[in-house]
Amino acid sequence: MSQKTSVSSDQSTAKPLAAGRHGERISTLISSKRAKIDRQIGLELFRDMTLGRRFEDKCAEMYYRGKMFGFVHLYNGQEAVSTGVIGAMKRQHDWFCSTYRDHVHALSAGVPAREVMSELFGKETGCSKGRGGSMHLFSQEHHLLGGFAFIGEGIPIALGAAFTSRYKRDALGDASSNAVTAAFFGDGTCNNGQFFECLNMAQLWQLPILFVVENNKWAIGMAHERATSEPEIWQKAAAFGMAGEEVDGMDVLAVRAATQRAIKRARAGEGPTLLECLTYRFRGHSLADPDELRAEEEKQFWAKRDPIKALEKDLTSDSLVRADELRAIEKEIDAEINDCVEFALAAAEPNPKELTRYIWAED
Amino acid sequence: MAGTLLFNALRDAIDEEMARDSLVCVMGEDVGQYGGSYKVTKDLYEKYGELRVLDTPIAENSFTGMAVGAAMTGLRPIVEGMNMGFLLLAFNQISNNMGMLRYTSGGNFTIPTVVRGPGGVGRQLGAEHSQRLEAYFHAVPGIKIVACSTPTNAKGLMKAAIRDNNPVLFFEHVLLYNLIEELPEGDYVCALDQADLVREGKDVTILTYSRMRQHCLKAVEQLETDGIDVELIDLISLKPFDMETIVRSIRKTHRVIVVEECMKTGGIGAELIALITEQCFDELDARPIRLSSQDIPTPYNGKLENFTIIQPHQIVEAAQQIVLKGL
Ligand SMILES: Cc1ncc(C[n+]2csc(CCOP(=O)(O)OP(=O)(O)O)c2C)c(N)n1
Numbered sequence: 030m031s032q033k034t035s036v037s038s039d040q041s042t043a044k045p046l047a048a049g050r051h052g053e054r055i056s057t058l059i060s061s062k063r064a065k066i067d068r069q070i071g072l073e074l075f076r077d078m079t080l081g082r083r084f085e086d087k088c089a090e091m092y093y094r095g096k097m098f099g100f101v102h103l104y105n106g107q108e109a110v111s112t113g114v115i116g117a118m119k120r121q122h123d124w125f126c127s128t129y130r131d132h133v134h135a136l137s138a139g140v141p142a143r144e145v146m147s148e149l150f151g152k153e154t155g156c157s158k159g160r161g162g163s164m165h166l167f168s169q170e171h172h173l174l175g176g177f178a179f180i181g182e183g184i185p186i187a188l189g190a191a192f193t194s195r196y197k198r199d200a201l202g203d204a205s206s207n208a209v210t211a212a213f214f215g216d217g218t219c220n221n222g223q224f225f226e227c228l229n230m231a232q233l234w235q236l237p238i239l240f241v242v243e244n245n246k247w248a249i250g251m252a253h254e255r256a257t258s259e260p261e262i263w264q265k266a267a268a269f270g271m272a273g274e275e276v277d278g279m280d281v282l283a284v285r286a287a288t289q290r291a292i293k294r295a296r297a298g299e300g301p302t303l304l305e306c307l308t309y310r311f312r313g314h315s316l317a318d319p320d321e322l323r324a325e326e327e328k329q330f331w332a333k334r335d336p337i338k339a340l341e342k343d344l345t346s347d348s349l350v351r352a353d354e355l356r357a358i359e360k361e362i363d364a365e366i367n368d369c370v371e372f373a374l375a376a377a378e379p380n381p382k383e384l385t386r387y388i389w390a391e392d
Numbered sequence: 393m394a395g396t397l398l399f400n401a402l403r404d405a406i407d408e409e410m411a412r413d414s415l416v417c418v419m420g421e422d423v424g425q426y427g428g429s430y431k432v433t434k435d436l437y438e439k440y441g442e443l444r445v446l447d448t449p450i451a452e453n454s455f456t457g458m459a460v461g462a463a464m465t466g467l468r469p470i471v472e473g474m475n476m477g478f479l480l481l482a483f484n485q486i487s488n489n490m491g492m493l494r495y496t497s498g499g500n501f502t503i504p505t506v507v508r509g510p511g512g513v514g515r516q517l518g519a520e521h522s523q524r525l526e527a528y529f530h531a532v533p534g535i536k537i538v539a540c541s542t543p544t545n546a547k548g549l550m551k552a553a554i555r556d557n558n559p560v561l562f563f564e565h566v567l568l569y570n571l572i573e574e575l576p577e578g579d580y581v582c583a584l585d586q587a588d589l590v591r592e593g594k595d596v597t598i599l600t601y602s603r604m605r606q607h608c609l610k611a612v613e614q615l616e617t618d619g620i621d622v623e624l625i626d627l628i629s630l631k632p633f634d635m636e637t638i639v640r641s642i643r644k645t646h647r648v649i650v651v652e653e654c655m656k657t658g659g660i661g662a663e664l665i666a667l668i669t670e671q672c673f674d675e676l677d678a679r680p681i682r683l684s685s686q687d688i689p690t691p692y693n694g695k696l697e698n699f700t701i702i703q704p705h706q707i708v709e710a711a712q713q714i715v716l717k718g719l
């Protein structure tokens with residue numbers, strides 16, 4: 030069932046790369062089936078990725094200016110995954126489940142930047158009413174099941190959402206119930222029991238779920254190869270009889286195409302997919318991370334694969350859009366981000382009288 | 393009409409609620425084809441099908457989390473812990489997501505779930521199968537904890553738990569499944585947050601729950617012959633406590649004994665007595681007494697096991713001491 034879209038690298042002949050095996054894998058990966066897009070989609074993808082990137086840059090600025098507290102994990106470098114996956118799904122219909130690195134997934138899912146930034150500032154206007162914070166973004170309206178801060182714990186939650194889709198279709202006879210759930214998590218998380226347990230159940234019950242691994246090679250300071258016996262995560266799908274695929278996670282069109290294939294299967298009742306996206310984070314693990322372990326050459330290797338620049342190149346060389354159109358989008362986004370910061374700064378804090386509200390369903 | 397066994401009372405409650413609301417479903421190990429390890433879901437698989445009565449792999453944390461995700465997206469799952477002790481493996485999902493997620497999400501999601509199953513010290517089941525997780529879970533915010541103790545309240549509480557929009561941890565007891573009783577007719581529901589005033593009395597208040605209710609009833613019989621008039625209250629709700637009923641009783645008797653099956657340290661009684669001291673210290677004529685299990689893993693040997701948990705004669709002695717000697 031598993032389909033391999035890469036050419037496996039021969040260790041003995043491969044040129045040793047500063048980026049190690051992770052870098053080797055992406056260098057030899059052939060993304061044969063990239064998504065075909067029109068001008069409109071191209072602009073949307075560029076807008077979503079740029080919003081994600083610039084939002085995160087603003088977060089770093091605000092964090093260092095003391096407007097934001099706690100652990101803040103930025104997504105820079107991984108934008109092609111959020112945009113590629115969520116952009117290929119139906120917002121407010123399909124479900125999305127994230128981790129502590131959740132700002133950009135929330136934005137891609139359609140949570141307004143004002144609500145996300147407000148949440149990071151701990152304001153009442155935040156998507157979690159200032160009770161959640163950076164690692165706990167939620168939006169029922171936008172089908173964001175949450176940011177989950179413990180490793181792996183979001184995967185069973187996503188499985189539950191996928192179970193509901195099947196339950197509504199097959200136990201309640203609602204033929205229109207075809208929502209698919211995408212669960213995002215990292216390479217380090219794939220060594221946790223909940224990952225394996227849920228892969229098993231998802232395949233066993235043919236649930237409409239997409240397991241999206243954002244393999245950025247690092248789990249804080251633990252390099253992927255040092256943590257796992259089989260670094261090719263997508264191959265683990267085969268142990269469950271599940272479809273697995275590896276994809277260039279710096280190429281939004283490759284991610285989009287792989288997602289479209291998976292979603293098509295899931296909606297048709299043909300079960301889950303494990304999608305391993307090879308990617309890299311351009312910043313430290315969190316804004317508190319001194320980032321001392323990752324080699325400069327490795328960072329440069331990946332910086333050359335900046336997914337937003339890659340998309341721009343695709344769009345302009347195909348003459349789908351002009352560079353000045355993209356610059357105009359960037360300007361709009363800068364305005365949107367300034368607006369969300371102003372909005373969040375001016376917003377009210379939660380009322381201390383409501384400290385114990387939201388514990389119970391009735392309140 | 394013949395009586396109903398407690399496990400069948402629970403089964404009837406689940407059956408009736410599943411018939412009433414198609415969003416109610418059951419998931420857990422051997423709940424389907426096998427009918428549940430204590431037969432609480434017997435025949436429901438045949439009646440409602442494999443999705444509504446879902447046999448899960450042995451993956452407690454993941455299927456409990458799955459229930460949370462299903463509840464967030466509209467279902468009303470009942471999770472069976474084959475033995476409540478196994479839910480130690482689901483501690484993370486119960487605490488972080490079942491209990492805290494509604495708050496953390498600023499009210500975005502509600503988690504209407506019931507987690508139920510057998511707990512308590514049985515007959516020589518060994519330490520791991522004899523746990524009282526109600527005490528371990530007591531500190532988790534956002535969950536209600538109840539313990540049933542008779543066929544009648546088992547059914548009424550189970551129905552209430554299923555209809556409640558909050559997560560409810562529902563403790564059954566391995567040694568109570570075969571209690572038999574005639575149930576009230578028709579569709580009745582018991583309040584999840586109300587203690588049961590089992591026997592009115594004026595000399596001493598005994599607070600207990602789950603199987604220890606049986607031990608207390610035995611002690612009460614003996615104490616009656618001694619002329620000691622016990623007010624016996626079954627807590628039912630372990631979180632939150634029904635402090636109104638409890639304080640009202642203590643205002644009358646001025647003496648209180650807590651009888652529990654959990655261990656003493658960090659137990660239910662520890663919290664209960666702290667609250668009683670805070671709320672009605674001046675009403676007490678004697679120091680509160682706590683009768684709890686020893687702070688040890690439950691030993692296999694039958695004699696040692698009996699020494700580990702409270703026996704009726706210890707309740708009698710404590711009541712005599714507090715009422716007759718005022719100690
Ligand atoms: C249960 C648990 N253990 C440890 C941590 C601390 N922790 C936070 S992120 C992280 C690394 C995760 O790496 P990965 O899954 O690759 O995701 P990434 O951060 O790279 O996106 C660890 C160990 C945690 N949050 N939860």
Ligand SMILES: [Mg+2]
Nearest residue numbers: 215216247248
């Ligand atoms: Mg990682």
